[in-house]
Amino acid sequence: MKEDTYILAIESSCDETAAAVVKNGREVCSNIIFSQIELHKLYGGVVPEIASRKHIEKINQVIKEALLCASLSLEEVDAVAVTYGPGLVGALLVGVAEAKAIAYAAGKPLVGVHHIEGHIAANYIEHQDLEPPFLCLVVSGGHTHLVKVLDYDKFEIVGRTRDDAAGEAFDKVARALGLGYPGGPKVDALAKEGNKEAIVFPRAKVEGNEYDFSFSGLKSAVLNYLNKCEMQQIEVNRADVAASFQYAVIDVLTTHAIHAAKQMGITKLALAGGVASNSSLRGNIQKACKGEGIHLYYPSPIYCTDNAAMIGAAGFYAYRNGVRHGLDLNAVPNLKIGQKI
Secondary structure, three states: OOOOOEEEEEEOOOOEEEEEEEEOOOEEEEEEEEEOHHHHHOOOOOOHHHHHHHHHHHHHHHHHHHHHHOOOOHHHOOEEEEEEEOOOHHHHHHHHHHHHHHHHHHOOOEEEEEHHHHHHHHHHHHOOOOOOOEEEEEEOOOOEEEEEEEEOOEEEEEEEEOOOOHHHHHHHHHHHOOOOOOHHHHHHHHHOOOOOOOOOOOOOOOOOOOOOEOOHHHHHHHHHHHHHHHHOOOOOOHHHHHHHHHHHHHHHHHHHHHHHHHHHOOOEEEEEOHHHHOHHHHHHHHHHHHHHOOEEEOOOHHHHOOOOHHHHHHHHHHHHOOOOEOOOOOOOOOOOOOOOO
């Protein structure tokens, strides 16, 4: 392998069309993202068919721009990495088909990347000192996992949600509060105006695994509170509801992550996923880590949301470890962490 390795990465698992060029798994040469948020706001959430069609319209454009911004030609790229799961199957297929076409035409190796493993790898971009093993709290719209990162390509899930993901709960509560889509940032902003101790919402404990999560009951408690207030014609302080709900979620996430790290003797904890950009979560878990002597890592917000730079980081380590996929690579919408295809 030559001294420097450049990965062209493609991400299209949901409603962001993204391409990036990443050098040696740590240095972002370019990171281009076309977001569909404004389009999907009209519907209160992501419409899969619309997302797929918009990916088709934009994917060539973002790839060309990524190469241009990196001042590299396709011939100078060492491999093409692409998200192939999990995600929306139609959206994934656009990125996978594009990556296979480019890899075939340019004679470059093709490397399929797990979307959540990409989120974990986002931490490598800005934390040059971070190396496995470490514990990672993955919090997004579709996933809430505690993952022990044993090596760059070896993962062990030690805790997971039994029902709603934390991000999913944020979106549903935001909708109930009339905040619109996307829910997470809107709840976070409104919560800053409220009293987090105004309403005591439940924290679920899951039987069978002390590291597992459950947010369905919390979501229902918020909806029941709002319905009760409406029936009794009680004015709702939306900021207090947002703050109290968010505090309950963050309390559970922080408690589980710190407890797991202490029990396992792990002194490095990372955050990953869209909810990892939540300011209150970062502040609360940073305080808890400081008290326990645990070093906390998290990416900048741009690398928490769906982006191709994180796929390039994960793709580099997969490529370095000999991972190669053929032109039969397909989208796997329910791909599990650590699952090899």
